[in-house]
Amino acid sequence: MAQQEQRIGRYALLLALSEENDPIVMDQKNVKSCVGKVGTMDSQKIVAAIETAAKSNGLINGNVYREVHALYHAILEAIQGVTRGHLQLSGILRTVGLRFAVVRGAPYRNKEEGDWIAVALYGTIGAPIKGSEHESAGLGINHI
Amino acid sequence: MAQQEQRIGRYALLLALSEENDPIVMDQKNVKSCVGKVGTMDSQKIVAAIETAAKSNGLINGNVYREVHALYHAILEAIQGVTRGHLQLSGILRTVGLRFAVVRGAPYRNKEEGDWIAVALYGTIGAPIKGSEHESAGLGINHI
Amino acid sequence: MAQQEQRIGRYALLLALSEENDPIVMDQKNVKSCVGKVGTMDSQKIVAAIETAAKSNGLINGNVYREVHALYHAILEAIQGVTRGHLQLSGILRTVGLRFAVVRGAPYRNKEEGDWIAVALYGTIGAPIKGSEHESAGLGINHI
Amino acid sequence: MAQQEQRIGRYALLLALSEENDPIVMDQKNVKSCVGKVGTMDSQKIVAAIETAAKSNGLINGNVYREVHALYHAILEAIQGVTRGHLQLSGILRTVGLRFAVVRGAPYRNKEEGDWIAVALYGTIGAPIKGSEHESAGLGINHI
C-alpha cells in the first residue's frame, strides 16, 4: 500500500526544533510550511495561534471546513504530546512556551493519497515561574 | 530559578529523528545517550526495549529503583505523545515502528538541579498493513 | 461557511437503532451505507468488523490509506462513546454486543466539502453474564 | 439474570434525534421523559441544563442526593460520547449545539432492578464559527 516518500512529520519537528542560534540543516521540497511561537496558560490559544498561522500562510483554506477540521485534529494530537494525558494548562497551574511548525505535503508515493498535514510543537512546560519548566513536544498528523 | 543550559529533550528528539541516509548534525557535550529501535503491537515491549537499552548503556543504574522509576515515567510520557490519548496498540488494531533515544544530562545551570532524563520516540503508527501508517512522535522528561 | 444539507451521523445512528421487529422509518438519498453486528470482549474486533464491512460494501477504498485512516479515527471516536473514558473491554471485565452502521455521504451544501464518513454504534455493554448489561452508543464523524 | 424489556437508552436517543420537521415515530410506555436544548462552549452548562430539566419535569427528586448522583454520572457519560476523550469545549476552542433527552423507566423484567435513567445527546460540535461543525452524540445510563 501507501509507501512514504516524504516525511512531513519529521520535517515539521525539525522546523520546530530549529533555532536561529542553533539551526538545523534541512532540505524539503514540494511542501508548504510555516512556523510560529505561542506562550500561554490557555490551551485554546495554542489552537488559535496555529490555525491563524496556517490560514494566513495559505496552508489551509479557512473557508473549507474539511481543511479546518483536518488541521484541528492534528493540533489536538500535537497538544496531547505536550500535555501528556490531560489538556489542561492553567487548570493545573502550568504554562507553556512553544515553537510550532505546520507542514502540508503529499507524503505518499501513490498520488491518490493526496495531501496530509503535520503539526509539531516543541518548547517548555512548567510552573508559571521562570525556569521552573522542562522541555515538551508533540506531533499530530492528518489527511486533509 | 533554574535556567536551562542544555536541552536534553531537543537532543533526544534529534537523535530519534536522525538516520544513516539523512543524518542530523548535532553537537552535545556532557550527556550520556543511547538509541534503539522497536516495532510492536504491544506497548509493554516499548517500555521493555527502552529500559533494557538505558540499563545496558549505563544511562541508569538498574539496581536503584528511583532511577528505574524516573525512566519509567519519562517513557510513559513519551508513549502518550505517540498514542495520543489511549495507550493501546493491538487493543485498537494498530502497530508502531519506532526509533527511540534516551539522554541523561544536567540541563540546568544550577548544579543543585542535578541529572534529568529525556526519552524521545519517532516513527510510524498505523494499521498492521505495510504502508497504512503515518508518523508519530513523543517526548518524556523527568528528574532522576 | 459550510451549511449542512444531510445529516449522515443522524442517519447512521438511526440505522444502528433500527431493528427488524422495531423498524425506524428513514429516507436518506445519495449516501452509501452498511450495517452489521459485533459481540466481543476485545475492542480490536470492533475495529476489524467495521473496517471489513465498510471495505466489502464499497464505502471506502481499502487500497487508499487516507480512506482507511479517515474511517479508523471515526471508529475510535464511536468506540469512545460506548466505553466512556477507557477503551478496555476484557481488561476491565466487560463485554459488548453492538449493532454498527457506517454512512458515507456529502453532508455540506458546499461541494468543496466533499465526502464525510459516520460510524454509529448501539447495543449493550456489561459484565460477561447474560443480562448484566445496559445500553451504550457512540458516534464518530470524519472527513474522507 | 436481568432481561431487558424496555430500552430507555434507545428511546432517549430517538427523542434526541427527533425533530419537528423530521419526526421519528416512537411509542414507549411507562417511562418519564423530557427533552431540551443547550448551546454552549462551557461543558458546565450542559450539566446544569440537563439537571434543571430533569428536576423541573419530575424525572428526579432534586432533594435526594442519590437521584442527583445517578443523573450526574449519566450526564458525564453522555458528554464523553460528544467530546470523545477530553471534556473541554472552550478550552480547546470548540462549541456544541445539542438537543438532549432524559428518560427514566424500569428497563428490566425483574422488578427488583428498579428504575434506571438514560441521558442522550445529539447535535453538533465544532469551531465557534457557524457551519464549521459536525454531528456528535452520546448516551449515558445509570441505575437510580
Add this chain to the structure above:
Amino acid sequence: MAQQEQRIGRYALLLALSEENDPIVMDQKNVKSCVGKVGTMDSQKIVAAIETAAKSNGLINGNVYREVHALYHAILEAIQGVTRGHLQLSGILRTVGLRFAVVRGAPYRNKEEGDWIAVALYGTIGAPIKGSEHESAGLGINHI
C-alpha cells in the same frame, strides 16, 4: 440536603490500610464490610476479586444487576486512583499488590438516601521486579 452521618469511604480506606502487625483502631456500626488481597498484572483480576468477595460476603446481591452495576463503577473509580490516568497494568509493564476493602452502609442522615457502597484499594504498584514498586491507593463510591 443530605448530611453525612457515616463515612463509609473513610472506613473502607482504614480497613485497606490496616494490617495485622500495624492495626488501626476503628469503630464503625451498622455497615457491612469485607477485605481481601489481590496481586496481579491484569486489571480484570482486580475487578473479579472484589466482585467475588462482595458477593460471597453478602455485601451485594449478585442476582440483581443494579447492585452489580453499582459495585462495578465503584471498583473502576478505585482502580483509577491506583493507576492514575490509564487502566493498563501488564500493558505498560507494571504489576500491583493490593489490599482491598468493600463497605456498604447508609452514610446520609436522610434515610431516603439509602445504601451506598465504598471500595478502597491500598498497596503497591511497580515494575514486575520485587522492590521496584511504590505505594498506591484508590477510593470509589456509588449509590446502590
Add this chain to the structure above:
Amino acid sequence: MAQQEQRIGRYALLLALSEENDPIVMDQKNVKSCVGKVGTMDSQKIVAAIETAAKSNGLINGNVYREVHALYHAILEAIQGVTRGHLQLSGILRTVGLRFAVVRGAPYRNKEEGDWIAVALYGTIGAPIKGSEHESAGLGINHI
C-alpha cells in the same frame, strides 16, 4: 532490590484521614510532614495550596526545580484519584472539600534510594450544594 522500610504513602493517607474528633493513632519516625485543607471548584487551587504548604513547612526547597517538579507530579497523581478520569471540577459543575497531607521520607532500606514524597487527599466531591457530595481520596508518590 529496594525493600520498603517506611510507608510514607500510608502515613500520608492516615494523616489526611485523621481528624480532631476522630484521631488515628500513628507513630512515624524520620519523616517530615504537613497537613492542610482546601475547598474549591478550581483544581489549580488544590495544586497551589499543597505546593505552598510543602514549601513553607520545609518539605521541599522551592528554589530547586527538581523538588518542585517531583511534588507537582505527586500532586497530579493524587488529584487523579479524587477526580477519577477527568481533572475538571467547575468545568463539570463539581466542587471539592479536601484535607491534604504531604510526607517526605526515605522509604527504602537501601539508602541510595534517597528521599521520596507522598501526597494524600481525602474529603468530599460533589455538586456545589451542601450535602450533595460523597467521599473521595487520592495518593501520589514520587522520588525527589
